[in-house]
Amino acid sequence: MFLQRSAVAVARRAAVSPLVRRSLATTAVRRDASPSTPTTHIKTLSEIKTKDDLFGPGAAPGTVPTDLEQSTGLERLEILGKTEGVDIFDMKPLDASRLGTMSNPVLVRSAGEEQHAGCTGVPADSHTVIWLTMSRDRPIERCPECGSVYKMEYVGPTEDHDHHHDHDHHGWVEPKTWADHVKPQYW
Template structure:
């Protein structure tokens, strides 16, 4: 049952090249471009022209192109980029004043647009201890670093009307009553001692 060489060669050729040859073709249909939501007609608005949240949606890239950060950024990221293009630092990323140690009479001021702000203290002089994160709020604007005693104070610079309508004990301008002793809190370490041990 051995095949002869010519029959074996013919079988190999038949397997390698079938009788019906198929041609390879490909085609694709490019969809019609659809406008991006909030595209603003491809116009990039300037920082001063931003009036609502819908203005913070980028136009997107042209069909087949890779979008730049400016074309695809939305929301706060877009607001930050538009501000930086005109030299405005939206989020005030400058480091806090480290040339002095904050005191209760003259604290280091931390500005905040929100109800709560975190600040890292590295000590005085700067970098004299590991970073300790302090939390300040509209209800409790002053914090003292437990390591070095540096005093920080949050200054609320956000909208005058709080959209959440919480009562923070502030007047219409966001200023507190100026009293720094919070009700029920110890004022010194002696306040931690139980009355029967005094």
């Protein structure tokens, strides 16, 4: 009986295990310390003046490009800023040490038409994250859980080529919220 069971177990293992096992193979590639082609000048953050300055030079033929060489647009602007110690997108957390009020709201800086902010309550982490959306047309939002008030501070370009105040001609109307029904004296 014991011999019969062990023979069945050996047959099962042989059926599922491959006959030839693969080994791990590596290849060593030698890279010369001196590149064969001269590197092009990479502009610094202060040298960026137009959109065309946000294109990387690319890598030399036969080499793998770095993020700095291949990035373009906003990604390139962020990388150039980080190399000079500048936080381009202001990614530090919002002030969660106080409750924002209508007279003294928590300011949320934005260079775009709208900005999303996550409220975790006052004191911080007292409730789950509630995402609030502020826009240039509706810059103030209040957290429905803790009542903290947030205000979008627009820091984008002063020319108004992308901002459309007349939403009605596109068929879109700003949705009403409970804030539209609050009497002005309660603000």
